[in-house]
Amino acid sequence: MSSRRLLPDPFTLALLATVMLASLLPCRGELARIFDGITDAAIALLFFLHGAKLPRSAIMQGLSHWRLHLTVFTGTFVLFPLLGLALRPLGHALLTPDLYLGLLFVCALPSTVQSSIAFTSIAGGNVPAAVVSASMSNLIGIALTPLLVGLLLATRGGGASWQGVLDIVLQLLLPFALGHGARRWIGGWIDRHKPVLGYTDRGTILLVVYTAFSAAVVEGLWRDTPLSALLSTLAMCGLLLALMMPILACAARRLGFSREDEITIVFCGSKKSMASGIPMAKILFAGQLGGLGALVLPLMIFHQLQLVVCAVVARRYATRGVRRVGEDDRDAD
Structure with missing residues (x-):
C-alpha cells in the first residue's frame, strides 16, 4: 500500500484545521449566537437539497431487493446499537461520559451514501443495490435515528429528551420532504x-464542528478530556468496525446472498454518515452545547477510521475477485 493512500483526505485535514481554529479562537457570546443561526439555516438547506436529489424511482426500487436492504438496515439500526450497549462496561471504564454518549450516537446513525457506493464499486459489488440501500438508509435514518438515540440514552438515564427527538424530526424531515416535493x-x-x-455537505459540517468545538473549548473540553480517553475512543471505534464487518459478511453468506450482494451488505451496513450525523447532533443535543464537541469526536474518529479500513477491505475483495475470475478461466480451459 503506498504512503499516499494512508494520508488524510483534504476534507479530513479541513476538519482538523477547524478543530484547531476552534481550540485557539473559539467564538463566544453574540458571535456564537450568530454562528448558531447561520448553522441552523445551513442544516435546513442541506436536507432540502438532499430531498431534491433523491429520485422517486430510488424509493420505489428499494422495495424490489428487500432482503438485501433489510439485512443492511438490521446491521445499521439493530446490530450497531446492540453492540454499543454491549460495550457499555468498557465505555464507562475507558471513556468520559460524553465520549461514550458520542459512541452510542454513532451506533444509531444511518449509513453513508457516496463512500458506501464507491467502496462497493471498487470491491466489485452490486452498485445499483448500494445506491438504493444507502439512500434509503439516510431517508429512514432522518426519522429513526432520533428515536433510537432516545431509546439508547434512556438506558443510561440521561441525554436527549423526547422533545429533542421531535425537534430533529421536524427540523430535518420537513426540509427534506419539501426538497423532495x-x-x-x-x-x-x-x-x-x-x-x-458536496460543498453544502462539507461547509455545513465544518460550521457545526466549529461552533460545537468553540462551545466545548470554552467549557473546558481539552482540560477535562484526558489523552487516554481519546486513544480509547479510537480503539473502541476500531472494535466496532472489527466486529460489524465480519458479522455482516458471515450473515450474508448464511442467508445465501451472492458475492456481489455480500459486498454491498458489508460496506453499506458497516459505515456511518458524518454528513447526516453532525447536523443531527447539533439539533438533537442543542441543550448540551458545552458537551457537543466531545459528543461528535467519536463520529469524526469513526469516519476517518472507516475510510481507511474499508479502503483496505475493498481492495482485498477486488483482488480475490480477479483471482477467482482467473481460476474460473483456467478451469474452463
Whole structure:
C-alpha cells in the first residue's frame, strides 16, 4: 500500500484545521449566537437539497431487493446499537461520559451514501443495490435515528429528551420532504450541479464542528478530556468496525446472498454518515452545547477510521475477485 493512500483526505485535514481554529479562537457570546443561526439555516438547506436529489424511482426500487436492504438496515439500526450497549462496561471504564454518549450516537446513525457506493464499486459489488440501500438508509435514518438515540440514552438515564427527538424530526424531515416535493422543478438543476451538494455537505459540517468545538473549548473540553480517553475512543471505534464487518459478511453468506450482494451488505451496513450525523447532533443535543464537541469526536474518529479500513477491505475483495475470475478461466480451459 503506498504512503499516499494512508494520508488524510483534504476534507479530513479541513476538519482538523477547524478543530484547531476552534481550540485557539473559539467564538463566544453574540458571535456564537450568530454562528448558531447561520448553522441552523445551513442544516435546513442541506436536507432540502438532499430531498431534491433523491429520485422517486430510488424509493420505489428499494422495495424490489428487500432482503438485501433489510439485512443492511438490521446491521445499521439493530446490530450497531446492540453492540454499543454491549460495550457499555468498557465505555464507562475507558471513556468520559460524553465520549461514550458520542459512541452510542454513532451506533444509531444511518449509513453513508457516496463512500458506501464507491467502496462497493471498487470491491466489485452490486452498485445499483448500494445506491438504493444507502439512500434509503439516510431517508429512514432522518426519522429513526432520533428515536433510537432516545431509546439508547434512556438506558443510561440521561441525554436527549423526547422533545429533542421531535425537534430533529421536524427540523430535518420537513426540509427534506419539501426538497423532495420540489424535485420536479429543481431536480434537473441539482443533478447538473452535484458539486453544490458536496460543498453544502462539507461547509455545513465544518460550521457545526466549529461552533460545537468553540462551545466545548470554552467549557473546558481539552482540560477535562484526558489523552487516554481519546486513544480509547479510537480503539473502541476500531472494535466496532472489527466486529460489524465480519458479522455482516458471515450473515450474508448464511442467508445465501451472492458475492456481489455480500459486498454491498458489508460496506453499506458497516459505515456511518458524518454528513447526516453532525447536523443531527447539533439539533438533537442543542441543550448540551458545552458537551457537543466531545459528543461528535467519536463520529469524526469513526469516519476517518472507516475510510481507511474499508479502503483496505475493498481492495482485498477486488483482488480475490480477479483471482477467482482467473481460476474460473483456467478451469474452463
